[in-house]
Amino acid sequence: MIYFEILLSVFLGLATFLITFLSFYLFIRKIWRRAYLKWDRMIDMLLRKAIFFHEGNNGQLTSIPITRRLKDNLNNRRFSNRLVKKIILAKRNVSGQYGDNLRQLYIQLGLDKKALRLLESRKWHLQAYAIQQIGTMGLKEHLARVYRYTNCKNNLIRMEAQIAVLNLIGFEGLRFLDIISYQITDWQQIRLLKELSTVPQTELTGIDKWLSSENASVTIFALKLARNYRRYELYENIVSCLDHNNPNVRKQAIATLTDIYVENTSEVLLARFERETYQNQIAIMNAIAVIGDVQNVSTLLSYLDTEKAQMKFAVARAIINGNKTGLECLVNDQRSKTYPLIDMIPQLKTEIR
Amino acid sequence: MRVLIAEDDELMLRIVEFRLKKDGHEVVLARDGNDALQKVEDYEPDLIISDVMMPYRSGLEIVAAVKEKHQTPIIILSGMGHEDMVLEAFRLGADDYLTKPFSPSELSVRIKRFGVVKR
Numbered sequence: 001m002i003y004f005e006i007l008l009s010v011f012l013g014l015a016t017f018l019i020t021f022l023s024f025y026l027f028i029r030k031i032w033r034r035a036y037l038k039w040d041r042m043i044d045m046l047l048r049k050a051i052f053f054h055e056g057n058n059g060q061l062t063s064i065p066i067t068r069r070l071k072d073n074l075n076n077r078r079f080s081n082r083l084v085k086k087i088i089l090a091k092r093n094v095s096g097q098y099g100d101n102l103r104q105l106y107i108q109l110g111l112d113k114k115a116l117r118l119l120e121s122r123k124w125h126l127q128a129y130a131i132q133q134i135g136t137m138g139l140k141e142h143l144a145r146v147y148r149y150t151n152c153k154n155n156l157i158r159m160e161a162q163i164a165v166l167n168l169i170g171f172e173g174l175r176f177l178d179i180i181s182y183q184i185t186d187w188q189q190i191r192l193l194k195e196l197s198t199v200p201q202t203e204l205t206g207i208d209k210w211l212s213s214e215n216a217s218v219t220i221f222a223l224k225l226a227r228n229y230r231r232y233e234l235y236e237n238i239v240s241c242l243d244h245n246n247p248n249v250r251k252q253a254i255a256t257l258t259d260i261y262v263e264n265t266s267e268v269l270l271a272r273f274e275r276e277t278y279q280n281q282i283a284i285m286n287a288i289a290v291i292g293d294v295q296n297v298s299t300l301l302s303y304l305d306t307e308k309a310q311m312k313f314a315v316a317r318a319i320i321n322g323n324k325t326g327l328e329c330l331v332n333d334q335r336s337k338t339y340p341l342i343d344m345i346p347q348l349k350t351e352i353r
Numbered sequence: 354m355r356v357l358i359a360e361d362d363e364l365m366l367r368i369v370e371f372r373l374k375k376d377g378h379e380v381v382l383a384r385d386g387n388d389a390l391q392k393v394e395d396y397e398p399d400l401i402i403s404d405v406m407m408p409y410r411s412g413l414e415i416v417a418a419v420k421e422k423h424q425t426p427i428i429i430l431s432g433m434g435h436e437d438m439v440l441e442a443f444r445l446g447a448d449d450y451l452t453k454p455f456s457p458s459e460l461s462v463r464i465k466r467f468g469v470v471k472r
Binding site: 044047048055086090091092093095096097098099194 | 375434435452458
């Protein structure tokens with residue numbers, strides 16, 4: 001009986017504690033939510049005012065008017081963080097004078113100085129955040145401080161620094177490719193290419209040097225640059241990448257040659273077919289399907305004997321799409337009457353370009 | 354002109370709204386894809402400005418759905434400026450494509466280009 005009473009007391013005590021704790025937690029959360037809502041409204045209004053500052057101002061005001069309440073709130077770390085996040089987001093979305101106004105606001109509020117202090121922090125995530133801010137806000141005067149992080153051993157700091165230099169000086173920022181010793185991940189390459197698509201295009205030099213870089217990821221990225229910006233004058237350099245010892249570089253070179261090719265490119269690719277890895281052989285067939293011609297048909301027909309269905313399909317597709325008489329050649333071949341080609345051909349017919 | 358803005362980012366929505374109201378347009382706001390399609394039926398806007406990445410339905414789905422029934426011009430306003438995405442938008446029937454970061458003044462000029470009958 002005594003045990004039961006003790007257990008009941010413990011249970012009731014715990015339940016009371018939990019209910020009190022949860023009520024307190026929900027109450028505090030509600031208060032914060034209200035504060036955040038109020039802050040968001042205040043920040044949105046300020047950003048709207050800042051973005052369109054030059055339109056309503058006939059040169060009378062040199063600085064964006066800021067309310068005292070907002071200035072007071074700036075001392076609050078949470079408010080300040082929220083403001084920085086929103087300014088950065090807005091700056092990424094608007095350009096021209098509208099973007100410059102946001103930059104002015106950022107400097108006017110002294111947020112650039114805070115970012116520079118974060119850059120000196122020992123915590124990597126704060127350093128990365130500071131670099132991101134400097135890049136997005138276009139604080140070119142701090143380029144040298146950001147540039148030295150483009151080959152930083154910390155992956156995230158390095159990634160942010162590489163993006164930031166592109167934001168700051170555009171294509172010229174790609175000079176970090178001359179010196180980096182770390183690999184550029186696929187994800188980072190996508191981010192860099194996306195960032196480059198938003199900066200004004202200028203004469204891009206140095207791709208030839210990067211194509212022969214000792215860092216394989218730099219070579220792959222250079223191949224992507226050559227492809228995206230249609231650098232036909234680099235054709236020979238791209239072909240020489242087909243002999244690179246890294247299969248991923250060779251695969252990217254094959255993909256690039258699908259867009260930058262000359263009359264005999266398909267023959268150049270087929271000449272390397274036998275010594276390539278399986279994945280690269282598939283890549284070659286995909287390339288031939290785009291750039292192939294009638295002269296490749298006899299060679300391609302000899303590859304149809306493969307046991308692998310994926311390869312058989314890729315070869316058949318290359319034969320059909322590579323030239324106008326491809327379908328006829330394939331249908332006339334005895335192997336096309338047997339499985340699996342007999343099933344593949346109807347589908348391939350629908351893909352004829 | 355009555356313009357529907359479909360955008361899930363509140364700040365962007367307000368920036369575009371502010372610009373369009375300043376230009377004298379009547380503005381209808383939608384914060385996700387479903388909301389946008391509903392408001393196309395309810396308000397019959399003269400022009401639609403839509404983001405691509407939105408909850409429930411993407412901007413491209415909106416273009417396809419709207420162009421099936423209406424001739425309303427659509428401007429895509431997106432951070433995704435990749436060639437494939439732009440071509441896909443035009444293939445589905447988008448009338449213009451503006452990539453972020455964008456200039457609100459440029460958006461104004463592009464809207465004027467459509468010269469839709471004013472209400």
